[in-house]
Amino acid sequence: MLKKDKVELPVSSYDTAWVAMVPSQNSFKQPLFPECLNWIMENQQPDGSWALDPAHPLLIKDSISSTLACLLALHKWNVADQLVHKVPTIYPLDIYPRLHMIDNLIKLGIDRHFTEVDYALKHPYASLERTESRRYIENYNVDNISLLKTSYRYFNIDNRDLLTLSFQDFNKCQAIHREELDYLESRWVKEYNLDKLKFARQKIAYAHFSIAAVLSHPDLSDARISWAQNTVLTTVVDDFFDFAGSMEELLNLIELIQRWDEHSTIGFKSKDVEILFYAIYGTTNDLADKASKQQGRCVKKHLIDIWITLLDTMLKEAEWAKNKLVPTMYEYITNGYVSFALGPVILISLYLMGSKLPEQAVETQEYNNLFMHVSIIGRLLNDCVTVAREGAQGKLNSVSLAIVHGRGAVTEKEAQEEVTRLIESHRRELLRMVQQTKRGS
Numbered sequence: 001m002l003k004k005d006k007v008e009l010p011v012s013s014y015d016t017a018w019v020a021m022v023p024s025q026n027s028f029k030q031p032l033f034p035e036c037l038n039w040i041m042e043n044q045q046p047d048g049s050w051a052l053d054p055a056h057p058l059l060i061k062d063s064i065s066s067t068l069a070c071l072l073a074l075h076k077w078n079v080a081d082q083l084v085h086k087v088p089t090i091y092p093l094d095i096y097p098r099l100h101m102i103d104n105l106i107k108l109g110i111d112r113h114f115t116e117v118d119y120a121l122k123h124p125y126a127s128l129e130r131t132e133s134r135r136y137i138e139n140y141n142v143d144n145i146s147l148l149k150t151s152y153r154y155f156n157i158d159n160r161d162l163l164t165l166s167f168q169d170f171n172k173c174q175a176i177h178r179e180e181l182d183y184l185e186s187r188w189v190k191e192y193n194l195d196k197l198k199f200a201r202q203k204i205a206y207a208h209f210s211i212a213a214v215l216s217h218p219d220l221s222d223a224r225i226s227w228a229q230n231t232v233l234t235t236v237v238d239d240f241f242d243f244a245g246s247m248e249e250l251l252n253l254i255e256l257i258q259r260w261d262e263h264s265t266i267g268f269k270s271k272d273v274e275i276l277f278y279a280i281y282g283t284t285n286d287l288a289d290k291a292s293k294q295q296g297r298c299v300k301k302h303l304i305d306i307w308i309t310l311l312d313t314m315l316k317e318a319e320w321a322k323n324k325l326v327p328t329m330y331e332y333i334t335n336g337y338v339s340f341a342l343g344p345v346i347l348i349s350l351y352l353m354g355s356k357l358p359e360q361a362v363e364t365q366e367y368n369n370l371f372m373h374v375s376i377i378g379r380l381l382n383d384c385v386t387v388a389r390e391g392a393q394g395k396l397n398s399v400s401l402a403i404v405h406g407r408g409a410v411t412e413k414e415a416q417e418e419v420t421r422l423i424e425s426h427r428r429e430l431l432r433m434v435q436q437t438k439r440g441s
Helices: 013-020 034-042 057-077 095-108 115-121 129-138 159-191 204-212 218-244 247-265 271-295 300-323 329-339 342-350 365-392 398-405 412-440
Strands: 145-147 151-153
Touching (some): 013 034, 013 057, 034 057, 204 218, 218 247, 218 342, 247 271, 247 300, 271 300, 300 329, 329 365, 342 365, 365 398, 365 412
């Protein structure tokens, strides 16, 4: 642990020796910094070296270079036994151990406990946080020696304390994540009979891991559960619209969602529709209650609208497939970025992140554009890897559309390259918007 506000570094015998060899401007026979020479004479190790840690197996080269430098300094001035007060010469690395500390805290997954890392946390890189933390904990070196030009050990930083805290924190987070997954698998799925949908892909563990790996803070449990639930629901609904449901069932489900609390006046065309509706209805109502508490306002209408918009786009794609219609690339992307189904997954979870999301912000063009670019990138990346499977199902995507509209002049490789260029274009625009937002905030 960092025990003081100022980081303390040991004296570098290597650097001290070279400074000690600088001659005085008044006499080349006298050192300019005699205190450095005196430090060398007072700090020889019992084994005759000037090593930071003579027993450390990784510091043999450092031991040799530091010892040779000190011997050169003593030889230059032909001295050996003078006794003077020590004045350490410290290498200007005060900033390095601070950054090193921040790096360690982040890699160990315990950065939220320290205010010192606040700035660093505002510039995160995309990574699987908890996976990296575990790997770093397993390989963490508590020896606290840094190898730069020579070796340094920080006297007031105890890495054993950090390792102990990181173990405790990692286990705490893992316990919370296990409780969440247990709730999803053992209670939520069974409560809404999702396990009785024979056509449905069971992706609960995958859905939960995909968010827990990058959004691991124990206080964000509601956001993780929302993400996982809506990932599962949108996947099941997508399968239903793709191949499991009839057109009559699809229209029935959409009407039920539109009526919401008045759904009892409509009725269900099948058991599958009933299961899907009540899963969306009950889960969304529950998340709306949680979100309202965090936001201090009712957001249920927005959550319902997100689902209605999604189902409308899924219906359009089902109609294209049924009627063997070929949309233009513009029509496909305009509809497809919504049908990619990040709306319920991302936008609902944003209400549960612990910070206020004002209604004015949700209604801005910037909010909509950020979502659009993220969704287009996701949709097109998915198209590149699913073109064969979706083609077998009779579905068109951006890659196959590029081939179709090329009228035989575009190969699949060329179509993939065209879609890749589109992805990069939207990725650059997304990055521009994010950087612009940072500068303006």
